[in-house]
Amino acid sequence: MMQLVLAVTAVIFSLAAAGAIVRIARGPSLLDRVLAADVLLAILGGSLCIDMAVNRHLNNLMLVVAISIIGFIGSVTVARFVADRRVKPNES
Amino acid sequence: MNPDFSGPDGWIDAVSAVFMVVGALMSLGAAIGLLRFPDLLSRMHAATKPQVLGLFLLLAAIGLQMRTWWVWPVLVVAWIFQLLTVPVSAHMVGRAGYRTKHLHRELLTADEPGGRGAKAAAEAALKDNPDDGR
Numbered sequence: 001m002m003q004l005v006l007a008v009t010a011v012i013f014s015l016a017a018a019g020a021i022v023r024i025a026r027g028p029s030l031l032d033r034v035l036a037a038d039v040l041l042a043i044l045g046g047s048l049c050i051d052m053a054v055n056r057h058l059n060n061l062m063l064v065v066a067i068s069i070i071g072f073i074g075s076v077t078v079a080r081f082v083a084d085r086r087v088k089p090n091e092s
Numbered sequence: 093m094n095p096d097f098s099g100p101d102g103w104i105d106a107v108s109a110v111f112m113v114v115g116a117l118m119s120l121g122a123a124i125g126l127l128r129f130p131d132l133l134s135r136m137h138a139a140t141k142p143q144v145l146g147l148f149l150l151l152a153a154i155g156l157q158m159r160t161w162w163v164w165p166v167l168v169v170a171w172i173f174q175l176l177t178v179p180v181s182a183h184m185v186g187r188a189g190y191r192t193k194h195l196h197r198e199l200l201t202a203d204e205p206g207g208r209g210a211k212a213a214a215e216a217a218l219k220d221n222p223d224d225g226r
Contacts, residue, residue, distance in 0.1 A: 019123025049150035072177035079184035
């Protein structure tokens with residue numbers, strides 16, 4: 001049963017990562033891209049959790065915590081220094 | 093492929109499998125919301141699903157699969173850390189998005205800064221209630 005769950009979640013995570021990458025590529029503003037990169041990091045941490053649960057080990061737990069730290073620092077830094085450089089606002 | 097439901101092991105496996113699939117579906121929902129919602133603030137609403145509930149479900153699945161008690165405090169610490177950091181970054185991104193006007197103002201149901209930015213709103217509040225400064 002665990003192999004079936006692994007296959008199903010692999011497909012779901014691949015679709016989700018593809019959607020987040022499309023938003024990173026297309027996103028009209030910098031903040032949209034930061035948000036989509038944050039979601040992509042969450043998807044990466046979730047897939048690490050799935051690996052730990054299916055194979056019954058805890059090697060990646062510190063990596064999951066580190067990924068959440070990286071997402072936090074990245075989005076806070078970019079949001080702190082973002083500036084409006086568009087000619088016409090309200091076009092998102 | 094054929095789970096054995098006679099003992100607790102099969103049931104624990106089934107519950108953790110459901111947790112894993114639902115936690116993965118949270119990520120898919122976030123991706124669909126990122127692609128289909130119209131502006132930054134509603135996309136932020138969709139993006140919080142895998143960060144909080146999805147991570148909770150996946151960590152609970154790990155705890156169920158490991159079959160030991162000592163992993164639960166570690167998993168709770170990881171989840172609480174995520175709970176502490178996600179609102180801060182969401183607040184920063186939302187405030188930056190509001191100040192740089194990445195929003196559709198007609199979609200808002202409440203607009204407390206009133207389009208003037210946080211600093212101007214604080215000054216206006218101070219002018220309305222000058223006793224607040226003391």
